[in-house]
Amino acid sequence: MKVAVIGTGYVGLVMGAGLAESGNSVICADVDAGKIARLARDEIPIFEPGLEPLVVRNQAEGRLRFTTDVAEAVRQSEIVFIAVGTPQDEDVSADLTHVLDVASVIGANMNASKVVVTKSTVPVGTAKKVRAAIAAKTKTPFYVASNPEFLKEGAAVQDFMKPDRVVVGVDSPEAEAGLRELYEPFVRQGNPIIVMDIASAELTKYAANAMLAVRITMMNQFANLCDRVGADIRDVRIGIGSDERIGKQFLFPGPGYGGSCFPKDVKALISTGKDVGFPMDVLEAVDRANDAQKRVPAMKLKELLGTLAGKHVAVWGLAFKAQTDDMRESAALTLVEQVRAGGATLTVHDPQAMHEARRRFADQVRYAEHRYDALDGADALVVLTEWSEYRVLDVDELTKRMRGRVVVDSRNLYEPKRLRSAGFTYSSIGRP
Numbered sequence: 001m002k003v004a005v006i007g008t009g010y011v012g013l014v015m016g017a018g019l020a021e022s023g024n025s026v027i028c029a030d031v032d033a034g035k036i037a038r039l040a041r042d043e044i045p046i047f048e049p050g051l052e053p054l055v056v057r058n059q060a061e062g063r064l065r066f067t068t069d070v071a072e073a074v075r076q077s078e079i080v081f082i083a084v085g086t087p088q089d090e091d092v093s094a095d096l097t098h099v100l101d102v103a104s105v106i107g108a109n110m111n112a113s114k115v116v117v118t119k120s121t122v123p124v125g126t127a128k129k130v131r132a133a134i135a136a137k138t139k140t141p142f143y144v145a146s147n148p149e150f151l152k153e154g155a156a157v158q159d160f161m162k163p164d165r166v167v168v169g170v171d172s173p174e175a176e177a178g179l180r181e182l183y184e185p186f187v188r189q190g191n192p193i194i195v196m197d198i199a200s201a202e203l204t205k206y207a208a209n210a211m212l213a214v215r216i217t218m219m220n221q222f223a224n225l226c227d228r229v230g231a232d233i234r235d236v237r238i239g240i241g242s243d244e245r246i247g248k249q250f251l252f253p254g255p256g257y258g259g260s261c262f263p264k265d266v267k268a269l270i271s272t273g274k275d276v277g278f279p280m281d282v283l284e285a286v287d288r289a290n291d292a293q294k295r296v297p298a299m300k301l302k303e304l305l306g307t308l309a310g311k312h313v314a315v316w317g318l319a320f321k322a323q324t325d326d327m328r329e330s331a332a333l334t335l336v337e338q339v340r341a342g343g344a345t346l347t348v349h350d351p352q353a354m355h356e357a358r359r360r361f362a363d364q365v366r367y368a369e370h371r372y373d374a375l376d377g378a379d380a381l382v383v384l385t386e387w388s389e390y391r392v393l394d395v396d397e398l399t400k401r402m403r404g405r406v407v408v409d410s411r412n413l414y415e416p417k418r419l420r421s422a423g424f425t426y427s428s429i430g431r432p
């Protein structure tokens, strides 16, 4: 099929490359001229395992093209995906400006009947607004659909190529047929294409993220409770995770969820609840608890160091999770702000997010190219992201390079006994 993907971010780029890989002719359009120029040169603007070969191969074979001309991309396609950002608005609802701007361009370029699919995460009722924005510009018949994306950054290519499920919200046989044709090659092993009405599809995405955010937050709260009652969250996790109704995944405590989805989607769902007179009490508590969780590493640091004033802190891990360079809403943002406010200086390291860190922190922190270089002269080390390369620790190197003997491990990567026997004050999360 001839496909246009508007918005070439984490979602749009992965889906554009994935759809090209299955034989479609795909044009990815974005208003960011710099990003499009880099992509045209086969430079991938984000870190996403497995993405580069897909882009390079499909671009070389002519199935994948990049353009800043959104109008032309629309005119050339039968099916148009809107995959632009839906950031948090000032009132915490989802900001639909980009989605509706694109809808308007689609309407103005409706040179033949098309299926227009919202891939961005949008509140219930957005498809109606998209339909109205398009209809205001054209008399040509068109069909709208909602097709929320469930990929995880860091495993996005794999998730897109082999999705657990594809959710499709439609109100016309034309849209259903178009999306089925497009997605059949990705579910050959029998995973379902779940077809539903548009409002349910829109809500399914938020409900999925909300469930996961609740789960993470509950585990963080259990871990904090363990810290206070002398229990071990590792045992609690295994104890509850072996109950099939609960399951093993997503049960690791940490410094609060971040990224481009959970924080803003939880807030947007709270906002939807308010709009319809149904307060989402649980999510309001989750949102508050997550903000508090992001402050835990700095709090522990201050407790163990006595004061932050005049101290130097090394930070390992800036991305909101491993396998991505995305720092949106990362716990590192809170930590750096709090540590600096307390009068300490920082040297930071991340295997993939250093360019993003430089953009965000500029000269507020120092940067280490190697993780052990971050430790030189540090009073404390804080580990924020669960990168594999942080898992094995050379304690001698820590001892040699650090001035102080404090390690705050917000991902429970290390064995407490080992660090303590080497003379370190080691604080993890939810372990005695």
Ligand SMILES: NC(=O)c1ccc[n+]([C@@H]2O[C@H](COP(=O)([O-])OP(=O)(O)OC[C@H]3O[C@@H](n4cnc5c(N)ncnc54)[C@H](O)[C@@H]3O)[C@@H](O)[C@H]2O)c1
Pocket (backbone or CB within 6 Å): 006, 007, 008, 009, 010, 011, 012, 029, 030, 031, 032, 035, 070, 083, 084, 085, 086, 098, 101, 102, 119, 120, 121, 122, 149, 150, 151, 152, 153, 260, 261
């Ligand atoms: N990142 C994820 O893991 C993920 C997963 C599932 C769903 N989502 C949802 O998908 C959507 C996109 O997320 P993302 O992380 O890819 O965002 P992103 O910020 O990485 O990318 C969005 C892109 O849209 C472009 N854009 C903005 N306005 C435009 C316009 N008028 N015309 C053309 N391009 C425009 C931007 O330049 C940017 O490149 C969001 O709604 C998000 O909630 C994201």
